[in-house]
Amino acid sequence: MNATIVVHNVSAAYRKTEVLSNISFQVMPGTLTAIVGPNGAGKSTLLKTMLELHSKTTGEVTFLGQPYRRAKTSIGYVPQRGSVDWDFPTNALDVVLMGLYGKIGWLKRPSKADREQAMEALRAMGMEQYADRQISQLSGGQQQRVFLARALVQDAVLYFLDEPLAGVDAATERIIMETLQQLKNKGRTVMVVHHDLQTVEDYFDHVLLLNRTVIAHGATSEVFTDEKLHRTYGGTLRWMRERV
Structure with a gap:
């Protein structure tokens, strides 16, 4: 089985x-x-760099064996809610329809089927x-559900979400995670x-521990350990799991 995402020797900078x-x-x-990683670890920047929303200084990224420009129709992306202009005058259905524009084109009106x-x-x-x-x-929470619906309607192969659970209610968190599990079960x-x-x-079968570089990556049962978390967070770690 071939990897769907390959990131090789990628570096990125803000100014210098x-x-x-x-x-x-x-x-x-x-x-x-x-x-997963502490504040300032580069988590959001990693996604943006992979998706060519931020320039990389070295390295390459491939999706399904292709660069982003050739694979972008197979990719769904949900940005941080705080980065979206929610005052833009549009309704929820129109936001979701934007996820189909790659298929129907920006100059065509969506059909009844769309x-x-x-x-x-x-x-x-x-919603x-x-x-x-x-x-x-x-x-x-409702806004976050709409943006996930926009990603779902693309019927993508790869999905990237930037803190989709931040600041949402318990019901929204449950719906989002159930949806992501269903995507995983479909092979996405x-x-x-x-x-x-x-x-x-509880939620993830794999973890990427990041602090400006990859500390560890692999199955959650192997990577999400106290030792690796301390290497990732250093003195900022304020959470410890309870041992049964």
Whole structure:
């Protein structure tokens, strides 16, 4: 089985400050991976660099054996909620339809079938009753569900999500994680920037520990250990798992 994501010797910087150093790892299909590390570790920057939203200074990234520009139609991305202009005048259904523009084109009107496909994605996220609601009028959790629906409607092979559980209610967290598990079970590859160490073992089968470089990467049972967490977080680690 070939890796669906290959990152080789990737470095990135903001101005002259290096924020990612010699990042290398491979991700296999049908895996749900948490990207975990302290604040400032480069977690969001890693996703943005992989998806060519931020320039890399060295290295290369391939998806399904191809560079991003050739594989982008197979990729779904959910950015941090705080990075989105929620005052943009559009409703939830139109946001989800944006996920189909790669297929239907930006200059064509969505068909009835396209709109039904978008509605089905909203139904999957429990948001169909808000289809006509302006996104600025939705709660944070509801906004996050809409953006995940936009990614789902793409029917992508690879999914990248940047802290999708940050600041959401318990019901939204449950729906999001159930959806990501379903994608994994269908053989899709999912990578998630995640901040809650207490739920990593419950939610993810693989972990990438990051602090400007890769500290460890692999199955959660092998990587998510006290020793590797201390190497990742150093003196900033304030959480310890309870041993039964």
